[in-house]
Amino acid sequence: MEGIELLAKLCALPGISGYETAIRNFIKDQLKDIADKIEVDAMGNLIASHTGRSTQKLMLSAHIDEIGFMVQHIDDEGFIRFIPIGGFDAKTLTAQRVIVHGKKDIVGVMGSKPIHLLSAEERNKAPQIKDYFIDTGLPAEEVRSLIQIGDPITRERELIQMGPCINAKSLDNRISVFVLLQTFVQIKKMNPELQIFAVFTVQEEVGLRGARTVAHRIAPDFAINVDTTIAFDVPGAQSHEMVSRLGEGIAIKIMDHSVLCDYRMVQVLKDVASKNQIKWQAEILPSGGTDTSAVQLAGNGCIAGAISIPTRHIHQVIEMVHQEDVKAGIDLLLATITTISEIEWNHH
Ligand SMILES: [Zn+2]
Structure with missing residues (x-):
């Protein structure tokens, strides 16, 4: 996979919740020549901005802490x-x-x-x-x-490639950090109208803590969170229990235990994926939460959605993702950005 060395580095860097300095500094270094502005807030969230020409703000986020x-x-x-x-x-x-x-x-x-x-x-x-x-x-x-x-x-575990899959510790959520980094590089080349904030949040694994303060600070109009989700597509699982399947595309979150994604954002993500032939699957996660909820509820609230990278063996030492799903995630984010500023967002 393109960028596999970057991903290996992201997975290897330590960063339990509240102690994210090493991983944050590495990400900061990757973005220092790309972002219009880079800030670190009191809690340690890292914010890389694209200034844009519009008054509307889109926050893209991924948590950087690991269990x-x-x-x-x-x-x-x-x-x-x-x-x-x-x-x-x-x-x-x-x-x-x-x-x-x-x-x-x-x-x-x-x-x-x-x-x-x-x-x-x-x-x-x-x-x-x-x-x-x-x-x-x-x-x-x-x-x-x-x-x-x-x-x-x-x-302690090294990243390896296994056929089309990638196996490593901390793919939750370093695979999403990878997606957000790659996406932001492309965003800067696209130079879209929207103001875009690529936010690398802290302390998600202990209760979505960093996302809360940083979303309050940015006060976005729109938000898309990137995280991993369960792929229980393994022996013994019933088809209705799988949540998501590896290699079946990027998951578009409809809900998890912490959030009901904005139905309009869900629809936009589905439409954009279908229109651009990006493979996607719908995600309903009965237990477990994501930063999406903290971002949706911060300040006056915002139109929030999320995409998830299907992940087998999640919260174990040897988490596994499929490289095609990862690529689909980047493609979907990029394709969605232009659509967001073009459509009517009123409730209907
Ligand atoms: Zn996560």
Whole structure:
């Protein structure tokens, strides 16, 4: 895929919610010669603007934080207890490598009780986050000198290509960051009338926090959020449970647990996709929320919609997306921008 090295870098950079400095600085660097203006607000949201000639404002957003952990306690032997930041499925942590971002980056492994020592009852029980600890292999004194309570911890995994698919940690939501970066580069070449703000938000995974303040500041007329969604198109799934399927196109969000996308924006996205032969699928996500909701409700509200990249194994260590869906996402955003300023938006 074009830009795969950029995506690998985006996925590798650490950035649990509230600790997004490394990923934010990297994105800022990518946009510094492209955007008309770049700002970072108090919470750490990054805003890259295209000035435009119109009074109307379009906000495009993608969250830059990733799920991870935080050091909670270091015991006498140097083993680390942690709390999750964002929604983790505990069973996916077994035997994973992580990176503890202390005074320097330290690799650790997620340890738990070996199978031999589990009682019959324990073997039948799903593991809990509290059953795990992190083992760095270092002597306790060294752990204590390098690591403090509150240090962030991220997953350790390399990006690989698997046929038409891409497999990596943190594709939620770095794949959308990639989409937004690529889109913004093209926007600047198109030089549209609309004022456009490419916003890279913080703290989405802990409750859509960054999007709230930044949308209030920008007060957009229109907003399109980019995030990942569940693709449960796997063995054992019933067709009505899949939410989305890999390779079937960009998902146009109709609703999730946090938002009912504006029906007009949903229609515009569908029409533009169909008109431009961009493969799309409709998304209804019964649980889980996105920044779309925070943006829709900020200030006086705005006409908000969202597109989602179908993602298998989401919120695990090895998330997977299809490169054609990613490309369709970029194409749909670009094709929608010109339409937004051309149509009548009254309720009808
Ligand atoms: Zn996400």
